[in-house]
Amino acid sequence: QKEVEQNSGPLSVPEGAIASLNCTYSDRVSQSFFWYRQYSGKSPELIMSIYSNGDKEDGRFTAQLNKASQYVSLLIRDSQPSDSATYLCAVNPLSNNDMRFGAGTRLTVKP
Amino acid sequence: DADVTQTPRNRITKTGKRIMLECSQTKGHDRMYWYRQDPGLGLRLIYYSFDVKDINKGEISDGYSVSRQAQAKFSLSLESAIPNQTALYFCATSGGSGHSNEKLFFGSGTQLSVL
Numbered sequence: 001q002k003e004v005e006q007n008s009g010p011l012s013v014p015e016g017a018i019a020s021l022n023c024t025y026s027d028r029v030s031q032s033f034f035w036y037r038q039y040s041g042k043s044p045e046l047i048m049s050i051y052s053n054g055d056k057e058d059g060r061f062t063a064q065l066n067k068a069s070q071y072v073s074l075l076i077r078d079s080q081p082s083d084s085a086t087y088l089c090a091v092n093p094l095s096n097n098d099m100r101f102g103a104g105t106r107l108t109v110k111p
Numbered sequence: 112d113a114d115v116t117q118t119p120r121n122r123i124t125k126t127g128k129r130i131m132l133e134c135s136q137t138k139g140h141d142r143m144y145w146y147r148q149d150p151g152l153g154l155r156l157i158y159y160s161f162d163v164k165d166i167n168k169g170e171i172s173d174g175y176s177v178s179r180q181a182q183a184k185f186s187l188s189l190e191s192a193i194p195n196q197t198a199l200y201f202c203a204t205s206g207g208s209g210h211s212n213e214k215l216f217f218g219s220g221t222q223l224s225v226l
Contacts, residue, residue: 004153007127008151043218044154044215046214046215098159103153104152
């Protein structure tokens with residue numbers, strides 16, 4: 001079992017819809033969770049971080065964390081074509097920077 | 112802008128050759144990392160360094176070595192390159208206190224091909 005698992009996609013949504021990206025992790029002691037966005041041919045860029053159970057909102061993005069279910073998700077509201085990218089889930093098991101990444105979910109937002 | 116710079120951007124080499132990838136940063140961060148990215152496998156940590164005198168192996172350090180020449184410089188070496196080291200390599204930094212030092216800032220990447 002991979003430590004951090006994501007659906008590889010591609011996930012396709014129409015412009016203006018909500019895109020829902022999911023991630024599960026295996027290490028129960030994980031404390032810190034991150035979402036990175038990576039455009040094709042570019043480097044990953046941090047877009048969200050979450051550390052406690054519940055929702056965290058930042059503009060059109062909402063991160064959701066459920067430690068009991070070992071599940072973290074990213075919702076993108078009012079999706080735009082510019083949101084088309086690969087989204088990487090990252091988990092820091094003991095907050096010691098041995099970060100583990102999922103393989104990423106490719107999102108396409110169609111105009 | 113404070114930045115993370117990797118050189119070279121692209122490199123093609125032959126099996127058995129020694130190669131060095133370089134990373135420098137102007138962010139003033141103490142922590143530096145080397146990751147490789149392979150299709151379907153995501154990013155995997157090779158080595159990381161929390162300061163000049165601190166070097167740690169990551170998930171996949173075999174076949175690689177690193178040098179932290181200064182706070183701002185962290186280089187990755189492949190002593191004898193092999194084809195399965197063909198990948199996209201990223202340098203990253205983090206800094207600050209608390210959760211801030213978990214947030215990674217990536218360089219533009221080096222595409223390495225070993226023939």
